[in-house]
Amino acid sequence: MxxxxxxxxxxxxxxxxxxxxxxxxxxxxxxxxxxxxxxxxxxxxxxxxxxxxxxxxxxxxxxxxxxxxxxxxxxxxxxxxxxxxxxxxxxxxxxxxxxxxTITTDEICPHCKSDNLRILTDFKKENIYKSCETCFWIECNGKAYVRPQDLFPADKDIISRLKENT
Structure with missing residues (x-):
């Protein structure tokens, strides 16, 4: 070492x-x-x-x-x-x-039914993603996506933006 x-x-x-x-x-x-x-x-x-x-x-x-x-x-x-x-x-x-x-939500993954959905964002904080830690399913604006390269935990500002849009 x-x-x-x-x-x-x-x-x-x-x-x-x-x-x-x-x-x-x-x-x-x-x-x-x-x-x-x-x-x-x-x-x-x-x-x-x-x-x-x-x-x-x-x-x-x-x-x-x-x-x-x-x-x-x-x-x-x-x-x-x-x-x-x-x-x-x-x-x-x-x-x-x-x-x-990373924030773990109360939501269930629509793909694998796990309760490990997390809220993520991109580097510029332009998009909000829900991501399953179990099966790696990911969605943005209600649509499934191929996982983008760089995702990061969403901060309080992103979470409040998500709540405003729901």
Whole structure:
């Protein structure tokens, strides 16, 4: 392992040790700060659009933790993870950020009947998508779509726009 990976993972573990399901905004802020601080290291293994998205996150603009995940439990799993590579560190952090910031709706997927529909948007926040985490079905304006390349969790502004249109 590279020394850089060991240092990054040790810092990551410290963030996971402090997670509280009651203070998810603070947890998200710490992870965003971690990614922002080490952005240059992650540039070599990251999707740069998603990396930019992560660095731009303001936890106050998102509805945090609607997936029902137990982030305290997940953190224990990550704390016990053997030394991951740089790519794996980024994957752990970005998946956690994704789960914290994506809104899970009460709607049922019309394709597979799962209750894992999430609200996403494109990079420019022009379109609003409903996406199934189980079967990857996706729709925009009531029509099924092939999944666009870059989708991101919808923030509170996007959610209110969606509510206005329904």
């Amino acid at each position: 590279l020394d850089k990976e060991i240092i990054l993972w040790d810092e990551c573990i410290e963030i996971f040790k402090k997670v509280s399901n009651k203070r998810l905004n603070e947890f998200l802020d710490e992870m965003v700060l971690f990614i922002t601080k080490h952005k240059m290291s992650f540039n070599e293994v990251a999707d740069l659009n998603f990396l930019e998205f992560i660095c731009s996150i303001d936890s106050n603009k998102f509805i945090i933790g609607t997936t029902g995940d137990n982030f305290e439990g997940l953190s224990k799993k990550y704390i016990n993870t053997k030394q991951p590579t740089l790519r794996e560190i980024l994957k752990i952090i970005s998946n956690t950020i994704w789960d914290l910031t």
